[in-house]
Amino acid sequence: MTAHIITGGGTGIGAATARLLADAGDDVVIVGRRAEPLLAVAATHERIHAITADAADGVAMADVVASTTERFGGVAGLVANAGGHGYSTVGSTTDDEWRSSLEANLTTAFVAIRAALDELERSRGAIVVVSSIAGLAAGPETAGYTVGKHALIGLVRSVARDYGRRGVRINALCPGWVRTPMSDEEMSVLVQRGDAPDVESAYALVTRDVPLGRAADAGEIAATIAFLLGPASTYVHGATIVADGGSTIVDVPTLAYG
Template identity: 60%
Template sequence: MTPRFAGRVALVTGGGTGIGAAAAARLREEGACVYVLGRRAAPLAAVAEATGAIALPADAADPVQVRAALANIAERHGRLDVVVANAGGFGLGAVGDTSDDDWRRACLANLDTAFVTTREALPMLLESRGAIVVVSSIAGLAAGPEAAGYVTVKHALIGLTRSLARDYGRRGVRTNALCPGWVRTEMADDEMRALMALHGLATLDEAYARATRDVPLGRAAEASEIASVIAFLASADAGAMNGAVVVADGGATAVDVPTLAFAA
């Protein structure tokens, strides 16, 4: 079978680590020319070396830098078919503990990166009748403790997805959101280390097991599993999907939380 992305060009923000790196690898495996964009050059270079992707060091929240990156893509390939708006992070702390700087950092890292990148990429995506995948989180569906900035901006990403789907679907650009639960990534490992310290756990495996003990699948996802869903949403196989919010959380949001006290 012909690879689903043969002859296609994709841009992945936050492409140096975690879900972004896995998405780049999967899209490359399926035939795409992939550009990975992020602020840190070294992780991008490592992904480029491992996968054959092309590194674009840039801040996805900076319009000037994003325009320059897109101009680079246009010059080299003349088209753009897929944008994976994956960059994110920051935003921990309850509202009363969140400083103005922390709030702005959460907005910049999660919401501004997706807004700026998709806005600037729209002319090329309209020409190719392309696809956007916005990586939100189950924090965009329900609030976790002491993560006010992260929860707020991940909710906002779903609103951005629906606005893009509404305004540009008739013009051929599909936009869908993906909400992962716990995924084993470098960023999640840092959160697990905090859980280890809180509960005296010895290993990351123990911490992930504790964090997912009420998840029906009983485990965190691997980044490659989330990348598979991204590839599906970006492909023609999802051609009828626009404005959808797809959850890949092992069943976490299917759980009726008030009944957990009755579970054996």
């Protein structure tokens, strides 16, 4: 018996993934810095177990892996989903903001992967690193976030190159807009600026040029993560999987033509 570990498991994509995996019969350990949302998610399913820890803390993540292994016999998969903000231009980003953004968006994944690698080798397990389409292109005034998400793809490729022959699979997942509490906050910025009258209108605004015409539900992204962790994707390795409703296929200079 083994379990999956999900960082950033208290809300959004992490919480949706935990529920989906638990419903499928897997044990899941969710990790985050805030106990309250973790416990709320864990209360929804007997197979979801919460550990309060900072995914960027090497000692803390080593303890999470050790506790998971002791309780469940090993680690079957890791979802490196923790992330954070980094919303400013290079010129207006302070040193502290830069460090904080890279810690939240990149270091958390690096530390979690490093902590889990030995157990994942033993189980021949899989890793999914949740990046973003911000890992493929740059939005305005998002220097720290954009750089961190781009770097995650490099991290995935490095681990894939070094650990594939040791039995560990790893892939990057790049979602577009997903309805999560963090995205709701970003929609609220558009409402406050007067660009949209409410959050629903803001989502419509930011997805007006998305070929599917909408944001994803967190459960849709969770299903993609479950696929990448599972037996249906055993030859998918070192890949960057995009789940963005078609956003990144759009030829921006042709938008005026409809």
